[in-house]
Amino acid sequence: EPEVTQTPSHQVTQMGQEVILRCVPISNHLYFYWYRQILGQKVEFLVSFYNNEISEKSEIFDDQFSVERPDGSNFTLKIRSTKLEDSAMYFCASSPSRVEPQHFGDGTRLSIL
Amino acid sequence: ELKVEQNPLFLSMQEGKNYTIYCNYSTTSDRLYWYRQDPGKSLESLFVLLSNGAVKQEGRLMASLDTKARLSTLHITAAVHDLSATYFCAVDDSNYQLIWGAGTKLIIKP
Numbered sequence: 001e002p003e004v005t006q007t008p009s010h011q012v013t014q015m016g017q018e019v020i021l022r023c024v025p026i027s028n029h030l031y032f033y034w035y036r037q038i039l040g041q042k043v044e045f046l047v048s049f050y051n052n053e054i055s056e057k058s059e060i061f062d063d064q065f066s067v068e069r070p071d072g073s074n075f076t077l078k079i080r081s082t083k084l085e086d087s088a089m090y091f092c093a094s095s096p097s098r099v100e101p102q103h104f105g106d107g108t109r110l111s112i113l
Numbered sequence: 114e115l116k117v118e119q120n121p122l123f124l125s126m127q128e129g130k131n132y133t134i135y136c137n138y139s140t141t142s143d144r145l146y147w148y149r150q151d152p153g154k155s156l157e158s159l160f161v162l163l164s165n166g167a168v169k170q171e172g173r174l175m176a177s178l179d180t181k182a183r184l185s186t187l188h189i190t191a192a193v194h195d196l197s198a199t200y201f202c203a204v205d206d207s208n209y210q211l212i213w214g215a216g217t218k219l220i221i222k223p
Binding site for chain 2 (some may be wrong): 033041042043044047048056058091092098099100101102103105106107109
């Protein structure tokens with residue numbers, strides 16, 4: 001069964017550095033998402049992406065964050081000038097349509113030191 | 114602003130028992146999703162509920178949606194240890210955002 005893949009599985013970065021989290025969505029899916037989950041807490045929506053542009057973003061997704069789909073397969077989340085509170089699990093998801101369930105990757109655990 | 118509340122947040126139960134997890138939401142929506150998460154793992158889609166009165170069943174799990182009451186339930190029948198996980202409901206706010214409940218951590222003891 002096709003799946004969403006995320007790399008790396010764990011990223012450790014010094015505060016103030018930039019990180020890029022990578023995702024390969026399922027190939028025939030059209031909608032792409034990033035979420036984060038701080039340890040032991042609820043899942044929080046960051047951004048959705050459709051037709052090569054952001055379709056919605058949450059208050060969390062400020063100027064520090066950006067997303068790109070640089071080619072036909074990858075979907076990236078860039079976090080500039082990381083802060084300690086950015087430490088979390090970041091999940092990428094994709095779906096074929098707005099109403100069908102989103103398929104999640106295994107996540108990238110981001111640790112900011 | 115859409116708010117999603119789940120209860121209970123923690124549930125410990127014996128194998129063989131039945132129980133229900135509740136998901137309330139604050140504003141109109143007709144799309145609700147249930148996901149399962151094992152510790153340290155990703156989120157697995159369980160059910161999609163797209164209309165008032167929708168009921169879906171898979172094995173020992175059954176989910177329903179009452180859009181008038183803004184309530185969804187996830188019912189567990191004759192629980193088994195393998196169902197131990199955290200269960201999340203998520204509601205579509207019709208603005209391309211899924212708003213998530215806090216999750217219900219379910220522990221099923223042999």
